[in-house]
Amino acid sequence: MSTPTPKPYRPPSFLPSPVLDHASAGLVAGCIATLFTHPLDLLRTRFQVSSTPITGGPGRAILSSLGGIKARDGWKGLYRGLGPNLVGNIAGWGLYFMWYELLKRRIAARDPDSVHAAEGGGREVRLSPxxxxxxxxxxxxxxAVMTNPLWVVRVRIFTSRPGDAHDYGTLHRGLYRIARTEGLRGLYRGSTFALIGISNGALQFMAYEELKQLGFELKRRRYERAGREWREGGEKLSNIEYILMSATSKLVALATTYPYQVIRARLQSNNPEYPNIPTILRLTYAQSGLRGFYRGLATNMIRVLPATCITFVVYENVAWALRRHFAV
Known part of the structure; x- marks a missing residue:
């Protein structure tokens, strides 16, 4: 007599749709990660836009630059541009996880390799790579299309100083000024290149999902060896596992796609030295060779890895809490 296949675990969602649970978790994760890592984000953008050679190792350059900003502008200078950066990351992660969950479910409907596990009103989806x-x-x-204006303002604020003629001030003032002086084209400056750069997120999430599936499979086997019940969709991994998986997937994506980030930052900075992509490519190579396209990479890794780990750990835990502990 064959053993019946156990029914998948079906936890409810806190909000009307599981998709909204994931979007809310993304909002919270984006907010917390930005508050913790904003000074390094400010520094990374300035390194990408600058053509001045970075002296010393990345650690020394970071500490020296942060100290210089504090000496000139005080502690407030380290959080210059926090408003647009916070809004951009909150909106970006919230929108991203909303679209990602919706699209996963749509793809699963016609993907023969997917596995569906109903959870309340939604589905736990497993796709092919x-x-x-x-x-x-x-x-x-x-x-990227929905948030590009926020990133343009962020770059302008990051690369100017308070009181400068080109100081964009606040998010609202920056958006208004760019719209008035440069029109819609200014607000979407660099958007074409941003779309080219979607490979970064795509590679990162593909690697992360595959690592997460591997983690769940290893945990399932441990449960079986211990004689414990395994509920598909009803378990989570440890925070250490989420940290290792998110860091590994980000490193793979970052090493592959970083040059486009340098080019996009220079294009969005409104520096007359960098009016278009061909000029940026030519000048960057002439000034620094291939190393110029990886300018600020070490700083970016130091900034991005903590931000990535914080984002994913917070996201996974908030999504889990909404699904398991606060649902009604």
Missing amino acids: GGYLLASAQASALT
Whole structure:
């Protein structure tokens, strides 16, 4: 007599749709990660835009630059541009996870390799690597189009100083000034290149989802060896595992796609030295060779890895809490 297949675990969602649970978790994760890592984000953007050679190792350059900003502008200078950066990351992560969950479910409906596990009113979806890559690329593209104006203002504020003639001040003032002086084209400056760069998020999430599936499979086997019941969709991994998986997936994506970030930052900075992509490519190579396209990479890794780990750990825990502990 065959053993009946156990029914998948079906936890309820806190909000009307599980998709909204994931979007809310993304909002919280984006907020917390930005508050912790903003000074390094400010520094990374300035390194990308600058053509001055970085002396010393990345650690020394970071400490020296942070100290210089504090000496000139005080502690407030280290959090210059926090408003647009906070709004951009909150909106970006919230929108991204919303689109990502919606697209995963749509792809799962026609992906023969997917596994559906109903959870309340939604579904726990497992896709093929190609399915994750497609969902992440589409979610990244939609989010990039919707948030590009916020990133343009952020770069302008990051690369100017208070009181300068080119000081963009606040998010609202920056958006108004760019719209008035440069029009819609100014607000979407660098958007074409941002769309090219969606490969970063796509590669990262594909790698992360595959590592997460591997983590769940290893945990399932441990449960079986211990004689414990395994409920599909009803378990979570440890925070250490989420940290290792998010860091590994980000390193893979970052090493592959970093040059586009340098070019996009220079294009969005409104520096007359960098009017278009061909000029940026030519000048960057002439000034620094291939190393110029990886300018600020070490700083970016130091900034991005903590931000990535914080984002994913907070996201996974908030999504889990909404699903398990606060649902009604």
